[in-house]
Amino acid sequence: MTRYYLQLAVRGLLQHRALTALMVFAIGLGIAATMTGLTILARYGSDPIPQKSKQLFAVQLDAWKGDSPTNEFDFNAPPDQLTYKDATALMQRAPAKRQTAMYLTGAALQSDNAEIAPFFRPMRATQNVFFELFELQFIYGAAWRDSDDAAKARVTVLTQPLSEMLFGASNPVGKQVQYGAERFTVVGVVKEFAPKPKFYDLNQGTLGDADAAYLPIATAIDLSMNQSGNTSCFESSGNGWSDFIASECIWLQYWVELETAAETSAYLSFLNAYADEQHKLGRFVDTTRNNHVVDVKQWLKQNKVVPQDSKIFVYVSIGFLLVCLINALGLMLAKFLRRANELGVRRALGASKRSVFVQHLFEAGAIGTAGAALGVVLTILGLKGMHLLYAKLENFAVLDLKTLAILVLVSVSATVLAGLLPAWRVSQLPPARALKAN
């Protein structure tokens, strides 16, 4: 029976081809627009570190005294970065197994290979805990030791692309690289860590470039390696690097790993106690205890990583899809009812109302399937177009199998749903009138 319905459906599609084409085209377009938008939205909203996102927390301390907001989205929010004073205090005293401050810096890299001209690379100054905290994978060597952090050692961990650029495929552990005027010893090589969104430091944008190398934060501070992210100050940062690191300017990111609710609340209590203590020392504007630990998901939400334009595009394309479906509904109604005579004959020859109904649902399904096929092609083209419009989306917003499956499912089910009414209407036609008219 199914085969018979399919045959009828195909034959139905071939009648009034212009109408069929119009429906398929409209559904394909509507589905493609929506899926293109949803793919982008889903990528922005995706969890950048799924295995750990519930245990990782950004730390916010309300060390801000001025009257200018530091968070452009929420005037009551505490600053989203820390002062160097507080970052060092937390690293020494706060109760957590793994936690670290970090900041983005960079240096002119000089290879011993004279053929490679000096070039700039972004680097992250942090503690060795960083690698465990975010589960970076070592290809060669290992993180620097705790004593290196303390001793401001000139050691570094390279990412694979940088290591290959400087040393080819060989193991560079123990070799030297030159950052600016200083020589560093390579202690390890990690696979490039490029989570998107770059949740742990959103200052260079949601899809900021991956860091090329890592070095101990104490070393970077010692060498006054300038910070290249965002800095906010409510008072002068003084004259030069040593004033800057002693200032009330906020410029460091701080992440902590907390496994249980008890650990989280203990950590938070510490932050509040610390804030009270600093308040007594004349820092921190008041004791409102506007201090927080924020998990990855909430952090991304709070920082509005999903671009408004992407959301608007999705709303508009859903409206567009709706018009396409309404359009298909109307055209199916018109198309099916035009067959009144033919259907009169089928009914008179013994076809039940139900079989006429099912026959037309199959036809609707066939339109949906054709629309889905066109939709897949158009979605691929749509995403290509998006890459042209927004270069940053390349290698980021790509069609995956899950979206593809959703696309086909939505297309077919929405079209069948839209076909319900026309199919029902046409199955209710009394056969006699149609026959009489002939």
Added chain:
Amino acid sequence: MGPTIRALLKSKTGAILIILEVAITLAIVSNALSMISTRSAAMARPSGVEEERLFTFRSSPIDRNTYPAEAAFAADRARLLALPGVENAYATDQLPLSGSGSSTSVKLGPDDPRESQTATYYADENTLATLGVKLLSGRNFDAREIRTLKPRADETPSVVLISKALSDSLFPDGAAVGKRLAGRDDSAGTGPEIVGVYGKLQSPWNGDEYIENTLLMPFRPGGRVAWVVRAQPEAVLGLQISARDMLANADRSRMVSPTAQSMLEIRAESYRDDRAMIVLMSILSSLLIVITAFGIVGMASFWVTQRTKQIGMRRALGATRSAIVREFQLENALLTTAGAALGIALAYGANYWFARQANIPMLPLSYVLIGIVLVFALGQLAVLRPAQRASRVSPAIATRSV
């Protein structure tokens, strides 16, 4: 009108579908038009600099401790000016529309209600001439006033130049030149003296509410500098490569960014998302209009077929061809009116929803009106062919069967 409404009531489903299509189309198209025009207007704002004449690249000392910043600046500037086609050059920290920079708030004293947010740039005596920004009053910086600052030095300048927009917000009724800004401690008259007011020079952030507020400080960066080079428009493209390469090779004690950017590229990059949104909204709206039009054609054609006999009857009873065409046109006009009424509500609902999500202005009525005119024209155009076909139905049809 009577027969038209009765005919519509007989095909309620189709009528409702057309009304819904028209309504959603109107809602989307009017909001899209509003978005397109807001963004085009933002993109059309001049940055204040002669963009087609400027390009930039960065140069960073490899060892900041031993780098002779002042001598290197003078040598590099001489090298740049020696290149044929180069007209002027200066070194700064940041550029308009570049997306990264510094800002501060300025006021004249404690609790100044006119306290204004402003972007700040490092500048020297050649800045205005290089950028092509006009000095409106007061004087330019003097070469002797320019100081080279260490990285991370946060010093208060003794003199500043401010933009007309900043001057207007700080001194709505008068001359800014000669006045002093508040000092670090907010006390009046202890901060930098405003020695000049220039015309337009935008801030680095194109989405900034205070985009026209800028302030020039007589500083030169002692670490990394952004060179801004002015050249003949037709020479910019070639010089972008040759000037950068020349400086990179002239002195290996600093690192020069691998490529130079023209100011036009910076502008394009700055407004990239807005341009993308304009393209996307235009495409979606156009496709929507086409699909709705074809939907109307399809539905109207179906009605013509369905009502062939009634039309024949009316023709037999004396209705003229044009009366039949008018009937279909009237029918469409009624549907569009209903659709437009619903569409206005939807358009404002969507606008309210978008506005809550993002920084989107209230939908101006004019775009809704344009949208209404559009859907009416669309409907009438779409229904024309089917209506003409209807008008050609022969009165004889009425006699064939009843």
